[in-house]
Amino acid sequence: MNKPLIGxxxxxxxxxxxSKYPWYAVRENYxxxxxDAGGLxxxxxxxxxxxxxxxxxxxxxxxxxxxFDIDPLLFGSKKRHHTVVTKNLRTEFxxxxxxxxxxxxxxxxxxxxxxxxxxxxxxxxxxxHIPDEINxxxxxEQPNPRNxxxxxIVVKPNTLLRQITGTETMMVNSAHHQAVKSVxxxxxxxxxxxxGVVEGIELPGKRFCxxxxxxxxxxxxxxxxxxxxxLIEAAI
Numbered sequence: 001m002n003k004p005l006i007g008x009x010x011x012x013x014x015x016x017x018x019s020k021y022p023w024y025a026v027r028e029n030y031x032x033x034x035x036d037a038g039g040l041x042x043x044x045x046x047x048x049x050x051x052x053x054x055x056x057x058x059x060x061x062x063x064x065x066x067x068f069d070i071d072p073l074l075f076g077s078k079k080r081h082h083t084v085v086t087k088n089l090r091t092e093f094x095x096x097x098x099x100x101x102x103x104x105x106x107x108x109x110x111x112x113x114x115x116x117x118x119x120x121x122x123x124x125x126x127x128x129h130i131p132d133e134i135n136x137x138x139x140x141e142q143p144n145p146r147n148x149x150x151x152x153i154v155v156k157p158n159t160l161l162r163q164i165t166g167t168e169t170m171m172v173n174s175a176h177h178q179a180v181k182s183v184x185x186x187x188x189x190x191x192x193x194x195x196g197v198v199e200g201i202e203l204p205g206k207r208f209c210x211x212x213x214x215x216x217x218x219x220x221x222x223x224x225x226x227x228x229x230x231l232i233e234a235a236i
Contacts, residue, residue, distance in 0.1 A: 004059035004235035006039040009097070009114070011066045012046060012090050030064055030111075033217040037228040039235065044097065046089050051096035060208075060235035061101045063094055065112030065215060069178055072128060075120045081128035083177060095121060107208035107234040109227065112176055115211030119201055123184025129177055130197065138195045142174045147218050150174035153199040155223075159190035160202045160210060164230040165223030172199065172214035172221060179213060208234035 008031065010024040018025075024045060031041035044054055055061070068087045072080050074095075094114075098121055101108050110118035116126055127133045130140050142150035149171035155162045162168075170191075180198035183189060191200035191212075203209035208231060216224035 003038060003040045004232060005042050005057065006034045006060040006062060006231070006235060007042050007044045007054060007058040007097070008034065008062045009044050009064050009090075009094050010046065011064065012087060026064065027217070029217040029219075030062065033219065033225075033228045034062070034232070037225070037232040039232045044093075046093040048089075048093045048096040051093060052100045054097055055100040055104055055106055058101075058106060060107040060231055061097065061109070062231075063098055063108070063110040063114030063117055065114055065175070066090070068113070069128075070113075070117055070120055070126065072126075075125045077125070077128070079128075081132070083129050091117070102203075102206070102209065105207055107231055108206075108210070109208070109231050110211035111217070112213060112215055113178075115201060115213050116176075116178055116180065118209075118211045119180045119183060119187065122187050122201075122203060124187060124201075125181040127179045127181045127197075130179055131177075133181075134195055134197060136195060137197070138174070138193055140174045140176050140179070140193075140197065146173050146175055146215065147220070148173065149220050150214075151193055153191045153193050153214075155191045155200070156189065159188060160204075160208075161190040161200050161212075161227075164226050166226070167223055170221045170223045172216075173218055174214060176213060
């Protein structure tokens with residue numbers, strides 16, 4: 001049996017550091033998590049005009065995270081928090097390929113900022129800066145290393161995430177200052193932190209359409225590997 005091709009969206013940086021010219025980047029553990037689960041990782045350059053063609057040959061899609069934000073105009077907000085930093089071409093591409101993947105019922109996993117983008121595409125909105133909107137918020141930009149847990153989440157029963165992980169709680173890392181605020185029509189919240197921040201969403205009726213606010217590619221909790229295993233199984 002051929003291994004499923006899993007597209008992984010790349011981050012992008014301007015000239016400097018690694019190269020004198022603009023460059024792409026992705027952490028190795030995104031690719032390793034896919035390969036170790038039985039898939040073939042396929043990095044995806046930012047070409048919105050051929051997003052549909054990517055989806056035509058992909059068996060699954062991972063929308064990765066990154067140190068940037070979605071333009072608030074994309075979820076109907078005229079106010080822009082001073083901490084918001086955008087990468088417009090990356091977002092344009094990720095919008096295009098994710099919309100195409102939803103239309104074609106290609107399995108999708110949105111990770112951290114990828115969950116936020118998925119939520120906006122599905123009609124939801126975002127909290128632009130958690131400390132300004134959540135009283136007594138946890139440290140969602142955890143001070144300890146990202147390969148260590150930051151806090152616990154509760155996984156809701158009767159959800160895809162609960163079915164995949166088989167557990168009521170998980171220990172997850174946390175590297176974000178934004179989060180899901182409201183969800184779109186038919187979107188289900190599948191997990192939350194103790195301060196009420198949404199940690200996971202999913203869209204029923206699809207083969208696999210899941211968003212998680214943490215980074216399961218670090219494989220901190222036993223449920224993290226099960227998420228990648230489930231993605232690959234859905235993509236076969």
